[in-house]
Structures are given as C-alpha cells and as structure tokens.
Amino acid sequence: MNLRKHLSADGLFTLVHSAFEKIKDFRSTGCNISLADVLMSSFAMFSLKDPSLLKFDERRQQTDGNLERIYHINRVPCDTYMREVLDEVDPADVSPLFKSVFRQLQRGKVLEPMVFMEGCYLLTGDGTGFFSSKAVHCDNCLEKEHKNGEITYHHQMFAGAIVHPDVKGVIPLAPEPIIKQDGAGKNDSERNAAKRFYKNVRRDHPHLGFIVVEDALHSNAPHIKTLVDLNMHYIIGAKKGDHGFLFEQVDAADQAGRVTHHEIEKAGVIHRFRFINDLQLNASNSDVRVNFVEYWEIKNGKTHHFSWVTDLTITTENVFQIMRGGRARWKIENETFNTLKNQGYHFEHSFGHGDKNLCTVFALIMMLAFLVDQVQQLACPLFQALEKAKRTRISIWNEMRHLFHTLSFNSMGDLFKAMLYGYRVEGLVIYDDTS
Numbered sequence: 001m002n003l004r005k006h007l008s009a010d011g012l013f014t015l016v017h018s019a020f021e022k023i024k025d026f027r028s029t030g031c032n033i034s035l036a037d038v039l040m041s042s043f044a045m046f047s048l049k050d051p052s053l054l055k056f057d058e059r060r061q062q063t064d065g066n067l068e069r070i071y072h073i074n075r076v077p078c079d080t081y082m083r084e085v086l087d088e089v090d091p092a093d094v095s096p097l098f099k100s101v102f103r104q105l106q107r108g109k110v111l112e113p114m115v116f117m118e119g120c121y122l123l124t125g126d127g128t129g130f131f132s133s134k135a136v137h138c139d140n141c142l143e144k145e146h147k148n149g150e151i152t153y154h155h156q157m158f159a160g161a162i163v164h165p166d167v168k169g170v171i172p173l174a175p176e177p178i179i180k181q182d183g184a185g186k187n188d189s190e191r192n193a194a195k196r197f198y199k200n201v202r203r204d205h206p207h208l209g210f211i212v213v214e215d216a217l218h219s220n221a222p223h224i225k226t227l228v229d230l231n232m233h234y235i236i237g238a239k240k241g242d243h244g245f246l247f248e249q250v251d252a253a254d255q256a257g258r259v260t261h262h263e264i265e266k267a268g269v270i271h272r273f274r275f276i277n278d279l280q281l282n283a284s285n286s287d288v289r290v291n292f293v294e295y296w297e298i299k300n301g302k303t304h305h306f307s308w309v310t311d312l313t314i315t316t317e318n319v320f321q322i323m324r325g326g327r328a329r330w331k332i333e334n335e336t337f338n339t340l341k342n343q344g345y346h347f348e349h350s351f352g353h354g355d356k357n358l359c360t361v362f363a364l365i366m367m368l369a370f371l372v373d374q375v376q377q378l379a380c381p382l383f384q385a386l387e388k389a390k391r392t393r394i395s396i397w398n399e400m401r402h403l404f405h406t407l408s409f410n411s412m413g414d415l416f417k418a419m420l421y422g423y424r425v426e427g428l429v430i431y432d433d434t435s
Contacts, residue, residue, distance in 0.1 A: 003192065007108050007379040009412035010070070012101065012298070012372045016043055018070040018205045019097045022128050026088055033075045038085045039094075044071040045351075046369035048404060049091065049344040049397040053079045053351050059405065066404050086218045086361045087354035091177060094364045101371055104359045108273045114164045114171070117321050120209035120233060122280035124332040125160035125197060127139045127178060127190040130363045136353050140360070142180060144191070155359050159192035160201070163213075163331040165324045170335050173201055177360050177366055194218065195226050201373070202230045211235060211312070212331045216242060219309055221285035228311065235326045238292070245283045246309070250276060250292055262316045272297040273323070295323050340370060344397040382416050389420055 005011045015410070017040050025035040043058040044067055055081040061266040075080050077085070105111050118124045137143075137153035144152045154231045158179040175196035178189050198212070207295045211226055216237035227234050240247045253259050253276050264271040275293040280286055290309040297304040308326045312318070340347035345366060376383035399419055407425070409415045 002187070004108050004379065006008050006104050007110070007375055007417065008382065009376055009380070009416070010371070012104065012375060012414055013412065015100060015104065016144065016368070016372070019100050023089075023093045025261055027085070033077050033081065033085075035085065035089075037073050037075050038077050039089070039365070040071055040073050041067070041076050042086060043369055044073065046345065046366040047372065048149070048401055049346070050401070051346050052349065053082070054225075062405070069408075069410055070404075070415075073339065083352045083354060083358055087353075087356050087358040089357055089361050091357055091360045093175065094361060094368070095174040095200075096170070098371060099370055101368070101375060102171070102173070102205075105379070108379055111162075111171075112129060112377070114162055114167055116164055116211060116325060117318065118209070118211075118233075120211045121162045122164060122172075122213055122325055122328050123160055123201070123210045123232075124163050124213040124329045125158060125192065125194060126215065126329075126332045126337075127156055127158045128154045128337050129154055129377070130347060131155040131350060131353065132357050133350075133353075136350075136351060137356050138359070140179065140356065148179060156189070156193075157360075157363060158190060158197045159332070159336065160197055161332055161334070161336050163328050165328045167378075168335075169374050171374060171378070172329055172336060172367055172371050173197075175203075190217065191220075191223060194223065198226065198230055198232065202232070209233075211325060213325055215329060219243065219281075221281055221288045224290070224309075224311075233311055235308050235312070235322060236307045237326070237329070238307050240307075241267060241309055243282065246279060246292065247281045247283060248289075250274075250294070253279075259379055260314075260316065261300060262319055266322060270298070271320060271323070272294075272296040273319050274318055277314055281309065293322060293326075302363055313426075317342075340354065340366070343393050345370060382413060382420070386416055386420055 005373055017036065020036040020039040023035060023039070025031070045053065050056040050059065060076045061080065067076050111121070114121055132152060132154040134150060134152055139426050141153040142156060144154065146152065148291070157175040158178060159172065159175040161172040176193045178193040200211070211233040214236045217237045219236040219238045219242070224234065237288050238246060250259065254274065259274050259276045261272040263274070273293060273295050275291070277291040278289055279292055281288040281290050291312065292307070292309055293314055294307040295305070306326060310322060312322060314322060337347070339345070347366065351362045377387065386396055390399070400415065403418060
C-alpha cells in the first residue's frame with residue numbers, strides 16, 4: 001500500500017501540532033502545560049469523536065500513553081483547565097491551520113481531480129449555527145429576541161468547502177464566525193461574514209480559480225460585485241419571488257425569440273433548459289450584468305425546478321455542466337453540516353461555552369479535525385481501505401475509540417492497520433489497586 005506520509009493521519013497530526021506550537025502563548029511564563037498541548041488535546045478530542053469533554057477527561061485519566069505518542073501531547077490538561085485556556089485563545093490564531101493542511105493537498109496533487117470547469121474549483125458556502133441557548137451566553141453571543149420577550153443566544157459561522165459533483169468528500173476552508181457587528185437580521189449578518197470569508201480565501205489562495213456556488217440569499221448586487229472584484233466566478237440561485245425584474249426580462253426575451261431552449265435525455269431523465277446571457281440583475285443596479293439559466297429535471301413523472309445567475313457565458317455545450325455546478329451547493333449541507341451533526345462529530349453538542357471565545361474556538365478545531373479526516377478520505381489509501389472494509393463511518397470511529405482506549409499504539413497508522421488486518425493480544429495484565 002503506497003502511503004504518502006504527509007497525507008496520512010500521523011503526518012497530518014504532526015503538521016497540526018507544529019502549527020499549534022507557533023501560536024504565541026498569551027499566558028505568563030511558567031505554565032506547566034503548554035498552549036500547544038491544550039490546543040492539541042482539544043483537537044484529539046474531536047479527532048477521536050469523543051461525545052463530550054467529560055468523556056475525553058476520562059480518557060485522559062485512564063490513557064496508557066496513546067494521547068502522548070499519537071497526538072504528540074506532553075501533558076494532557078483536565079477539562080476545566082482546557083476550557084479556561086481555550087476561552088482566551090483568539091479564533092483568528094486557529095484559522096491559518098486550514099491553509100497549512102490545504103498546502104499538503106496541493107503538495108500531493110490531490111486537488112487535480114477536484115477541478116470542475118475552466119480550470120476552476122467549485123467553492124460552496126453557507127451559514128450555520130453551532131450553539132443556541134436561552135440561558136447560557138457570553139458577550140460575543142448573537143441575540144434573537146422573540147415576540148414574548150425571551151432572548152435566544154446563539155453562535156453562527158459562515159463555512160465554505162471545495163466540492164465536486166463526482167468526488168466523494170469535501171475540502172473545508174477556514175470558517176468565518178458571524179459576529180454581532182454583522183447586523184441584527186440573518187441576511188445582513190450572513191452576507192457580511194460571507195464577504196470576509198471570500199476575501200480571506202482569496203488572500204490565502206491568490207492564484208486558484210474559483211466558481212462560488214451559493215443559494216438565492218446571495219444573488220444580490222453587492223455580493224456579486226465583491227466576487228467579481230475578487231476574481232471569482234459564481235453560480236448563484238435566483239428565485240422569481242426575489243428577482244421579478246430579472247424574470248420579466250427573461251420572459252420578454254423568450255417571447256422575442258432571444259432565449260435558447262435546450263433539452264438532453266440521459267438514463268431516462270429529461271434535462272430541460274432555457275438560458276440567456278447578458279441581463280440586468282435588477283432595476284437599481286444597471287451595471288451588474290448576469291447570465292441566466294433555468295432548469296427542469298423530469299424523472300419518473302416528477303419535476304424539479306431550479307434557476308441560477310452566473311458570470312460564466314452559457315452555451316448548449318456547457319449548460320449541463322453549469323447546472324451540475326449549481327446543484328453541487330447541497331454538498332455544503334449534506335456532506336459538511338449534516339456529516340458534522342450526524343456522523344460522530346457532535347457538532348450541535350456544547351463542549352463548553354465560556355465567557356469569551358471558547359465556543360467558537362471549539363467549533364473551529366472541530367472543523368479542523370473534520371478537514372484532516374476529509375484529506376485522509378481523499379488521499380490516504382489506508383483510510384480508504386478502512387472505509388471499504390467497515391460498513392459506516394460511525395463504525396470506524398467506534399472501533400477506533402475502543403482500540404485507542406484498550407491497547408497501546410505508536411501511531412494512528414498502526415491502529416488503523418489493526419482495525420483493517422486484525423491483531424493478536426498476547427498476555428493479560430490485570431490492574432488491581434485493591435490489594
């Protein structure tokens with residue numbers, strides 16, 4: 001099995017630990033546990049898919065050294081100390097680690113199969129919440145006041161990932177926390193965070209070509225201008241109820257015979273399109289010109305309908321591919337958010353809220369652990385073999401935690417091999433502290 005060490009679990013764990021060591025410790029000198037150990041311990045908790053900080057603390061007390069050997073942690077903090085320290089960490093110090101891991105994908109040429117069209121990658125983004133409570137809150141919490149006067153405190157982020165319709169797995173980039181200053185309304189707050197997110201992406205990856213894929217919330221002139229200024233293409237949903245002026249132009253052009261109608265049948269599915277290039281997005285922004293495609297999928301007597309605006313020139317040769325790009329937006333929901341919520345990462349569980357940054361730092365490190373897993377899924381033959389051998393991802397995590405807890409390993413690679421090929425335990429040692 002040809003393993004590229006820098007794309008294996010152990011290589012990536014070493015990379016993450018080294019990056020954590022570069023974060024400046026804000027505490028006074030003389031601390032018994034380094035900041036890197038605290039950060040790496042939280043990463044290990046999410047990497048192992050422990051369901052709570054309490055469970056991880058039990059592991060800390062019962063471990064035989066696997067945390068030290070596999071995750072390079074010299075001293076593992078208790079749960080209280082971990083919360084206290086991480087609450088003071090600036091989330092902006094964690095974000096650069098996503099770029100460090102991404103570089104390994106570039107180094108290993110893993111990104112090449114992810115190119116979608118015109119040398120560009122599909123980048124899909126959306127907002128999501130990761131904490132909500134009517135009682136627990138901090139100074140950085142967003143607030144939603146209900147009609148009965150109650151307040152719900154919550155944290156949200158704008159997250160994005162590189163996706164491809166034909167590739168299983170996604171490549172998440174550093175999420176952008178949604179903060180109070182982003183605005184009271186959901187649309188304003190998400191849009192402002194999205195603007196920062198895409199600016200950060202372009203700063204971190206100045207030479208990569210992107211096609212941004214988003215839902216209809218983002219098909220507005222200011223956002224489209226931002227993407228154009230950042231030299232990013234886009235395929236963004238457009239709804240008739242929100243874009244009456246645009247759809248009126250399409251209908252008028254259709255009656256005048258200037259709209260192209262195109263139909264393809266594949267494997268019993270009818271793909272029907274109408275499209276036109278160079279329309280005004282809305283009445284108040286004459287300088288924002290877009291191309292428009294409307295699509296109907298007819299399958300087994302059922303019809304699904306979609307429409308998008310894009311800056312890509314639409315032709316009969318590429319309209320099917322543009323449609324596939326637009327529909328790939330669901331991967332940020334299904335293969336990112338739903339995976340984090342339902343496949344062992346416990347995304348909606350509160351590992352701790354804190355008074356400042358704890359909740360957000362935990363969310364970023366969980367997403368970082370998810371990125372490391374996605375890299376293995378895309379590029380590590382050993383992990384790929386495990387996926388084929390085991391029935392579900394949950395079964396992989398359960399067996400991984402069991403072996404991690406009961407046997408000693410020098411590397412995660414050895415643990416994965418034990419899961420894949422089997423193992424034999426020679427001798428039995430009983431720990432009895434009652435005598």
